[in-house]
Amino acid sequence: MSSDLYREQLLDHYHNPDNFGVLENADVDIEMDNPTCGDMIHLTARLDNAGRVSEVMFEGQGCVISMASASMFTEHVKGKTIAEITAMGLSDIEEMMGGVKLSMGRVKCALLPLNAMKQGLKESKGAV
């Protein structure tokens, strides 16, 4: 599985992540970590007037899977509503990452950006 896991597409995102950085005055601003692995993500996002995600940026450190997932996630969720993001799960993330099959141990790495986004949206609800 692992040689497949380290395919070019994911390594490209890992080495040259999209939307790497921090949005000022963001609607969503959250840090989340996987304490057992040491993966950390700081996710910021803005919503438009229709309640859709318009901009997302992330910074953080972690394994190839968590960082590639975060990079792809910042593009993937643009234009999505809160309800659409809330409904996302592991299969969506696996599909987003080009159809990888994640082993049990790597699932929480890949889900870190989605979980951060869900938590961030929950915390910002009152503010938006």
Add this chain to the structure above:
Amino acid sequence: MPLDVAAIRQEFPIFERKINGKRLVFLDSAASSQKPRAVIGAMMHTYMHSYANVHRGLYSLAEEATAAYEDARAKIARFINAPDPAEIINVRNATEGLNLVAYSWGETHIRAGDRIVITELEHHANLVPWQQLAHRKGAELAYIPVNDAGELELDALPPLLADGRTKVVACSLMSNVLGALPPARQVAEMAHAAGALVVMDGAQAVPHQPVDVQALGADFLAFSGHKMCGPGVGILWGRYELLEAMPPFLYGGDMIRTVKRDYAKWNDVPYKFEAGTPAIAEVIGLGAAVDFLNAIGMEAVHAHEQEIVAYALARLAELPTVHVLGYGNGEPRAPQERSGVIAFSMEGIHPHDVAAILDTEGVCVRAGHHCAQPLHERFGVPASTRASFYIYNDRDDVDVLVGALDKVVKTLKR
């Protein structure tokens, strides 16, 4: 005499299988070791020929099972030079043994304002029970620091013992991350001189080197059978008079002498601490593991692992992006200060990715904080990759590891 690793591997059926088409290179024995035929066979024999509950039945099968169970207890006692088999308490794992001490002894002896001393290199199992006991009692938890070279800063201990508030010192005999061997006998001497008890975590040391509780001057020692070729069972050893004075940890059957409607009297040590039906076949299996290790000789096991570690350190030094934890400025330590565990970080590469790519080469290593978060914090890394060695590993395994690490760099570099 060097170990005949090829012959030893023959005793472990698991090495007949392949991992991702490659020879199995198992470098995660610090988490749990593989099992030899002798242990698997002893358990199978128990279930197929002489199984019944222990200490209860009046029929011959039950007597046989009880005899085998108690015979294993005696073997385990001799293995750590415990003066009396009754001092051997069968528990689930080392963690449960340490919790037993923290609850049973700790609840009755630790008071507000007392101090509990542990070290910075403890596994969470010898850290969190004491931390939580300190919280419950309003006691202080103090740490003996570890220096860059992975050594205990023993100078920190006398000031912690000087005011008489320290009631217990808990210390590992071997770090599960650094492979470092803290000077436990010295710690015990200092603690005893100040009237404190000493609880030793032998989870890593007992499987890998001779451990003599009397020579060490320990009051309690906990270790795990599954890390020493045995099945999933743990052992707590304690000095008889301490165990006798302690209240039970768990209540129920077998630990009881008399039960009336509103009071109960406890059974003798060790049964007082073995509530309910124990892991009978597992304890018998651990007895077989002790026989297996004794046949090799614990001195030989220790010497073998130090030789492998010295070789592994030299080979890892060839990889400029690999940094081994707890070796100061790269100075090789005297082998007697180290045992068969090496944890390392790789520049710009997360341990998860290291472990996943090593797996494609049949190499099993652990990635994470290895249940020692404060120690990783001390060394400024959130996680590391750990290779640990045992009797079935040899230089070839180290060479495969180093080759696979080279593949990690090639796969992930830009």
